[in-house]
Amino acid sequence: MxxxxxxxxxxxxxxxxxxxxxxxxxxxxxxxxxxxxxxxxxxxxxxxxxxxxxxxxxxxxxxxxxxxxxxxxxxxxxxxxxxxxxxxGQDGTPATAATPEVPPAPEAAPAPAEAARAPRRSRGINLAPKAEAKPCRAGTKQALLVDFLSRPGGASMAELREALTPWKVVTIKSGLSWDMNHQKGYGIRTTFEDGYHRWLATDYAGQGTFHADSHPEDASDKAALLAQNLANGYDPEELFHVYHLVLPAGMDAPQPHTPRAGAKAEVSA
Structure with a gap:
């Protein structure tokens, strides 16, 4: 199979x-x-x-x-x-071609040689905030998005996928652009981080080719972990999209979440 x-x-x-x-x-x-x-x-x-x-x-x-x-x-x-x-593949082995090749047109004149261009890096999602932001209902996926994106270190796609299970990547991107920006009025900013610095900034276990299952406080222990990862193939040039919440002008914190339906009844009971 x-x-x-x-x-x-x-x-x-x-x-x-x-x-x-x-x-x-x-x-x-x-x-x-x-x-x-x-x-x-x-x-x-x-x-x-x-x-x-x-x-x-x-x-x-x-x-x-x-x-x-x-x-x-x-x-x-x-x-x-x-x-x-x-x-x-045709011979039963996994194919490794990154993209499908387009066969050249028959009898086409050879194009002049051009210098190889570096692949263009995606700019990620960058959206300006609206004039005002609207609150999310507590316990919803929208509320989780606000909580994760408003952290000092923001949130990577891997972190959002884990927090928003079973949402897929395409659904999360829709949540960033439609739910956060269009519906709630927040802006979105994308930065790029390598696996090691992402690990330093957050409490996750590792990402991409950087692997870690602990967060030592001592600088020498962190350096040793980095050296071990480099020896095991960690690529510092492998960058990840990290998404951040951008607040409308005049706001210094996201809107508080509104209580879930029935929350007052539970408290009074």
């Missing part, structure tokens, strides 16, 4: 296949892409995004593109089948 680990840029229909789930997760967080480990991860795509991604995954397999799908579930199933076939 072939195992598929993929990441998808829904905006451009580009995709990448990875050797392990950890590699795919790190790439998704670093590049701000959709992580695809199961078929259901694709159901959050819009119909237009699903059609475009199917065409991109079908081309290397010689499968004809489609104009539209009857529903998102069908699109997800067809795309997942393509990704699984590409992962298996």
């Amino acid at each position: 072939t195992t598929t680990f993929a990441t998808v840029d829904a905006a451009t229909a580009a995709f990448a296949l990875h050797s392990t789930a950890d590699d795919a997760t790190a790439a998704a967080d670093t590049q701000d892409h959709l992580l695809v480990l199961i078929e259901e991860d694709l159901t959050g795509l819009t119909m237009a995004q699903g059609t475009a991604l199917f065409a991109a995954t079908a081309a290397p397999l010689g499968i004809a593109a489609v104009k539209r799908f009857p529903d998102r579930a069908t699109a997800a199933r067809r795309i997942w089948a393509n990704l699984a076939a590409l992962s298996a």
Whole structure:
């Protein structure tokens, strides 16, 4: 049985296949892409995004593109089948190509050689706050987003995925742009941190190629842990999107959450 680990840029229909789930997760967080480990991860795509991604995954397999799908579930199933076939490869070994290759047009004149360009890094999500912010109801996913994003160190996608289970990456991004900005009036700012400094700033266990299960206070212990990770393949240039809440002008803290329905009755009882 072939195992598929993929990441998808829904905006451009580009995709990448990875050797392990950890590699795919790190790439998704670093590049701000959709992580695809199961078929259901694709159901959050819009119909237009699903059609475009199917065409991109079908081309290397010689499968004809489609104009539209009857529903998102069908699109997800067809795309997942393509990704699984590409992962298996023609000889039964996992494919490692990061993106599908587009065959050159026949008899096309060779283009002049160009210097290789460095891949453009995603700017993340950066949205200005509205004139005022509205409170969230306590205990909701919106309230959790406010709590995590307003921390001094903000929140990475990996941290948000753990806190907002079972939300997928595409749902969380929608929560940042639609719920936080459009509905509640908060702004969003994205910064970039490597795994080691993210570990220093928060209480999480590790991220990407940096691994840790403790937070020693002594500087020499921290240095030893960093040296151990470097020896084990930690890449300091691997950066992660970290999201922060931006308050409207005149505010110095987020709006307090409103009590859940029935909370007063519980207190009076």
